[in-house]
Amino acid sequence: xxxxxxxxxxxxxxxxxxxxxxxxxxxxxxxxxxxxxxxxxxxxxxxxxxxxxxxxxxxxxxxxxxxxxxxxxxxxxxxxxxxxxxxxxxxxxxxxxxxxxxxxxxxxxxxxxxxxxxxxxxxxxxxxxxxxxxxxxxxxxxxxxxxxxxxxxxxxxxxxxxxxxxxxxxxxxxxxxxxxxxxxxxxxxxxxxxxxxxxxxxxxxxxxxxxxxxxxxxxxxxxxxxxxxxxxxxxxxxxxxxxxxxxxxxxxxxxxxxxxxxxxxxxxxxxxxxxxxxxxxxx
Amino acid sequence: xxxxxxxxxxxxxxxxxxxxxxxxxxxxxxxxxxxxxxxxxxxxxxxxxxxxxxxxxxxxxxxxxxxxxxxxxxxxxxxxxxxxxxxxxxxxxxxxxxxxxxxxxxxxxxxxxxxxxxxxxxxxxxxxxxxxxxxxxxxxxxxxxxxxxxxxxxxxxxxxxxxxxxxxxxxxxxxxxxxxxxxxxxxxxxxxxxxxxxxxxxxxxxxxxxxxxxxxxxxxxxxxxxxxxxxxxxxxxxxxxxxxxxxxxxxxxxxxxxxxxxxxxxxxxxxxxxxxxxxxxxxxxxxxxxxxxxxxxxxxxxxxxxxxxxxxxxxxxxxxxxxxxxxxxxxxxxxxxxx
Numbered sequence: 042x043x044x045x046x047x048x049x050x051x052x053x054x055x056x057x058x059x060x061x062x063x064x065x066x067x068x069x070x071x072x073x074x075x076x077x078x079x080x081x082x083x084x085x086x087x088x089x090x091x092x093x094x095x096x097x098x099x100x101x102x103x104x105x106x107x108x109x110x111x112x113x114x115x116x117x118x119x120x121x122x123x124x125x126x127x128x129x130x131x132x133x134x135x136x137x138x139x140x141x142x143x144x145x146x147x148x149x150x151x152x153x154x155x156x157x158x159x160x161x162x163x164x165x166x167x168x169x170x171x172x173x174x175x176x177x178x179x180x181x182x183x184x185x186x187x188x189x190x191x192x193x194x195x196x197x198x199x200x201x202x203x204x205x206x207x208x209x210x211x212x213x214x215x216x217x218x219x220x221x222x223x224x225x226x227x228x229x230x231x232x233x234x235x236x237x238x239x240x241x242x243x244x245x246x247x248x249x250x251x252x253x254x255x256x257x258x259x260x261x262x263x264x265x266x267x268x269x270x271x272x273x274x275x276x277x278x279x280x281x282x283x284x285x286x287x288x289x290x291x292x293x294x295x296x297x298x299x300x301x302x303x304x305x306x307x308x309x310x311x312x313x314x315x316x317x318x319x320x321x322x323x324x
Numbered sequence: 325x326x327x328x329x330x331x332x333x334x335x336x337x338x339x340x341x342x343x344x345x346x347x348x349x350x351x352x353x354x355x356x357x358x359x360x361x362x363x364x365x366x367x368x369x370x371x372x373x374x375x376x377x378x379x380x381x382x383x384x385x386x387x388x389x390x391x392x393x394x395x396x397x398x399x400x401x402x403x404x405x406x407x408x409x410x411x412x413x414x415x416x417x418x419x420x421x422x423x424x425x426x427x428x429x430x431x432x433x434x435x436x437x438x439x440x441x442x443x444x445x446x447x448x449x450x451x452x453x454x455x456x457x458x459x460x461x462x463x464x465x466x467x468x469x470x471x472x473x474x475x476x477x478x479x480x481x482x483x484x485x486x487x488x489x490x491x492x493x494x495x496x497x498x499x500x501x502x503x504x505x506x507x508x509x510x511x512x513x514x515x516x517x518x519x520x521x522x523x524x525x526x527x528x529x530x531x532x533x534x535x536x537x538x539x540x541x542x543x544x545x546x547x548x549x550x551x552x553x554x555x556x557x558x559x560x561x562x563x564x565x566x567x568x569x570x571x572x573x574x575x576x577x578x579x580x581x582x583x584x585x586x587x588x589x590x591x592x593x594x595x596x597x598x599x600x601x602x603x604x605x606x607x608x609x610x611x612x613x614x615x616x617x618x619x620x621x622x623x624x625x626x627x628x629x630x631x632x633x634x635x636x637x638x639x640x641x642x643x644x645x646x647x648x649x650x651x652x653x654x655x656x657x658x659x660x661x662x663x
Contacts, residue, residue, distance in 0.1 A: 089349075092605065092606040093349065093351060093362070093605065093606065094351065094606060094608065095351075133606065133610045134354070134608070134610075135354065135608070135609055135610035136610075137422060137609075137610035138606065138610050138612070180420070180604070180612055181603070181604040181612070182602050182603065182604045182614050183601060183602055183603050183604070183617075184603045184604060229534060229535070229536060229544075230370065230535070231370060231372070231534040231535035231536070231603070231617050231618060232534050232618075233534070233601055233603060233617070233618055235512060235601065236532055236534060236547065236601075236618065239512075239513065239516075240532065240547055240549065242532075242547045244544065245536070288537070288538070290347070290348045290349065
């Protein structure tokens with residue numbers, strides 16, 4: 042009797058254990074796809090608070106972006122986060138004056154996936170971003186610095202195409218982003234930063250922005266080369282930005298080239314699960 | 325999918341339609357005419373005293389523009405543009421090139437000097453054994469009854485501990501003299517900071533306005549400027565501010581604040597003025613122009629551009645100078661001793 046009870050206990054235990062193991066092996070994991078880039082670019086900008094003329098120059102930039110599915114069981118919805126840092130210098134058309142510039146941009150958004158064909162997918166979405174930057178022109182008196190501060194809701198679209206060449210898998214992507222609405226900091230031309238910061242006078246400095254006074258398109262083409270050990274990315278980005286407030290028109294057009302890497306990762310807790318088929322990337 | 329494509333098409337259409345709304349300003353070419361027009365337009369749209377000074381800027385254009393045809397090189401162009409800017413009669417207006425800087429100095433050259441370095445550094449005043457705290461030169465004078473500070477430029481900073489040391493040195497004095505003659509200005513924050521030691525409570529001491537448009541009278545409502553009392557150091561004995569026509573810009577702002585300090589008296593000549601906070605712009609050839617952009621007013625909303633009158637008008641007499649005395653300092657000493 043005791044033996045039968047023991048056998049019964051072991052049987053029930055094993056059945057239960059197998060059931061749990063089955064659940065673990067059926068669990069799906071949303072893998073993050075993260076890419077880091079470094080690059081150089083050229084810039085043409087008009088910053089009327091500092092100078093009425095178009096300055097041209099160069100910059101270096103560092104960017105990172107990650108994309109992941111919200112739910113690995115639903116391959117149609119993903120989120121992405123990213124940031125970009127630029128630093129550079131631009132010169133007056135007559136080459137006898139210059140300004141320094143820097144910019145930090147961070148964004149968070151979501152994408153809806155559409156599979157057009159087996160190797161062609163389209164992601165349509167939206168993101169919200171925040172840009173903090175500045176331009177410094179040392180020889181200006183009382184207005185040597187112009188702050189860039191804006192936040193926007195943007196519409197985004199990404200197209201991905203996978204193909205192989207000489208047995209090497211490639212992924213070609215095109216992405217585009219445009220501002221829809223937001224808020225931006227543009228003080229009056231005659232309003233000094235002394236008055237703003239020392240006297241707390243911020244009147245007419247913040248503006249609602251939409252397509253009527255801010256037009257921005259950021260586009261990029263990337264080619265990912267998928268090797269066994271890693272994925273390398275080559276990219277080119279283009280930005281056209283024009284905005285106006287307080288009778289001033291600002292422009293900021295950029296072209297940048299970059300190289301980078303793409304990694305897929307997932308954070309584990311507890312025991313490692315080895316079944317790689319359950320790891321679902323967004324792309 | 326079809327709907328998405330339609331939405332994208334509408335956004336692109338909206339984009340291209342809206343792009344014609346943002347009219348860009350005309351950028352002048354890098355020619356003599358272009359640089360002249362650029363400078364004239366910058367002053368026309370951004371200089372803040374055209375209306376206050378009754379300057380007919382259109383007439384200035386008509387007077388100077390015909391002279392352009394005689395210009396043969398950049399030096400002549402610079403001189404012509406400098407001459408045009410001198411019509412503004414403003415020490416805050418300068419044109420900068422890589423070979424020269426234009427300036428208008430009649431705001432002090434047309435008046436008595438009223439300051440001689442050899443006088444303030446002679447045996448009667450600072451002599452050789454003065455002390456320097458931060459950027460403040462100081463010593464007890466008049467048989468140690470009066471504390472004397474010379475402050476040469478508001479571009480130079482000082483700290484709370486510098487002021488504490490000076491006040492500590494002068495604690496047995498009947499009064500204090502702060503000499504800001506020939507102080508051409510500098511940082512407004514230093515003017516505000518120095519004034520704060522002579523107030524016992526937050527006091528309205530002025531206003532500032534800025535241009536809100538391109539018209540000569542497009543200004544904001546005046547924004548009040550207060551001088552806060554320093555919380556740890558307050559001089560509560562008489563303080564005399566010495567001024568001359570070369571007390572300009574931030575020095576003028578300091579005088580404007582000190583007018584309202586409880587125990588302050590201004591002695592000397594009318595200050596040089598320079599009440600407009602300057603800003604900068606550029607010409608097509610890269611030359612920089614500095615100009616007054618934001619007028620600063622006193623607490624009664626009166627302009628300070630032409631200077632602030634002293635409470636006691638005093639010039640240095642030739643006789644006193646010959647005898648090694650600075651009449652303005654002596655007037656201040658007598659005032660303090662009679663309190």
